[in-house]
Amino acid sequence: MISRKKYAREAKSVPKGFDSPNDFFNYVYNDQDMIWMGQNTNHLHDKDGIMEAMLSSIKKGDYAKYPPPEGFPELKDLIQEDLGLTHGFDSLITAGGTESLYLACNNVLEPENNTLTCDPGYLIIDNFSSRFGEVRSIPIYNEECGYKLTPQLARENLDENTKLILLIDPLNPLGTSYTKEEIKEFAEIAEENDIYLLHDITYRDFARDHCLAAKRVPEHAITIYSFSKIYGMAGLRIGAMIASPDIINSVRTILINDLGTNVVAQKGAIAAVNSKYEWLDRIKETTRSNQKYIKQAVDQVEGAYLPVYPSDANMMVIDLYETGVKPPELADYLLERGIFAREGTYTSKLFGHRYLRVSYSIPTEHVKYFTECFLEGMDALMENKDL
Numbered sequence: 001m002i003s004r005k006k007y008a009r010e011a012k013s014v015p016k017g018f019d020s021p022n023d024f025f026n027y028v029y030n031d032q033d034m035i036w037m038g039q040n041t042n043h044l045h046d047k048d049g050i051m052e053a054m055l056s057s058i059k060k061g062d063y064a065k066y067p068p069p070e071g072f073p074e075l076k077d078l079i080q081e082d083l084g085l086t087h088g089f090d091s092l093i094t095a096g097g098t099e100s101l102y103l104a105c106n107n108v109l110e111p112e113n114n115t116l117t118c119d120p121g122y123l124i125i126d127n128f129s130s131r132f133g134e135v136r137s138i139p140i141y142n143e144e145c146g147y148k149l150t151p152q153l154a155r156e157n158l159d160e161n162t163k164l165i166l167l168i169d170p171l172n173p174l175g176t177s178y179t180k181e182e183i184k185e186f187a188e189i190a191e192e193n194d195i196y197l198l199h200d201i202t203y204r205d206f207a208r209d210h211c212l213a214a215k216r217v218p219e220h221a222i223t224i225y226s227f228s229k230i231y232g233m234a235g236l237r238i239g240a241m242i243a244s245p246d247i248i249n250s251v252r253t254i255l256i257n258d259l260g261t262n263v264v265a266q267k268g269a270i271a272a273v274n275s276k277y278e279w280l281d282r283i284k285e286t287t288r289s290n291q292k293y294i295k296q297a298v299d300q301v302e303g304a305y306l307p308v309y310p311s312d313a314n315m316m317v318i319d320l321y322e323t324g325v326k327p328p329e330l331a332d333y334l335l336e337r338g339i340f341a342r343e344g345t346y347t348s349k350l351f352g353h354r355y356l357r358v359s360y361s362i363p364t365e366h367v368k369y370f371t372e373c374f375l376e377g378m379d380a381l382m383e384n385k386d387l
């Protein structure tokens, strides 16, 4: 029998009534009417040329050929221009930001190294880091640190073996983001200690303001870019890594997808970056105003609250702890009503029992339906506790 790797752990818990996480995702995916508030994906795109570019690529039969292994130069350039990281940077197109995150951890970390991450956070990255070194996950679910990994916390927790600091910005699940000042301080920490900032900017375009660490410390930053969120292309699995030519050269030696990333997805991605300023404001505005409906509903439930509001991402955390309602109970209640939301354990080992995470770049009428179900559900579940 094959032995499991020492790091192997279930990254995903199995929801009640399902045999495996995969069964659960298959179930929600195949329900065409399911309201998608559990994955921070974006369901607000209209006819904006992205789908049309992909259809045209398919019709031409482009997919019979392998694309250039590192991505179409046109797409690499567009992404770098989008970020203003043109001179002194290089990039690789990957199957989602996820592949880039894995490659970054693999590339930077030696077994004696540790990575500073935060809890709550996007635990898949902790899991990747743990395959190559130690993970130091810093609790940040409190007002004192503003619900984010601060430069001060990083300084307190790093040692001579720290090689990587993970900055998810804005942060999944809380929606906190970094100020210019904080990014400057992180840049100083990276330079002083000769370490790397893994800057995951998956939700960047939802933020009110955003600062790139790579602009401060080009040699010490690895920027992770995704097409899954603002571009609404999660199922196409496309993203990128942007870093100094030195770092990218080093990553070239450990590439997984040596034959390139899905050609149809790349054609869609080119159209997506090219058309971005035609739809960006509309999507951001709807996403932002959707938050308000959720806040109004949460404010009506005694004991429930939003630790971070407004969120700079397209998701937020609803803390239920004081109400006595357990997040999985509410998630199950909502699922029965056709709403997929995420219990906290997916993004936190320490605080997951406190909250439900909901994402809301979805049509406003779906958010309104959620708020009705949320209020009814909280009423019903809290009443059960009182009996």
Ligand SMILES: Cc1ncc(COP(=O)(O)O)c(C=O)c1O
Pocket: 039, 040, 095, 096, 097, 098, 099, 122, 168, 172, 200, 202, 225, 226, 227, 228, 234, 237, 238, 239
């Ligand atoms: C912080 C963060 N990084 C990366 C990803 C995955 O991105 P991709 O779909 O581009 O692999 C997610 C997905 O939810 C995320 O929350």
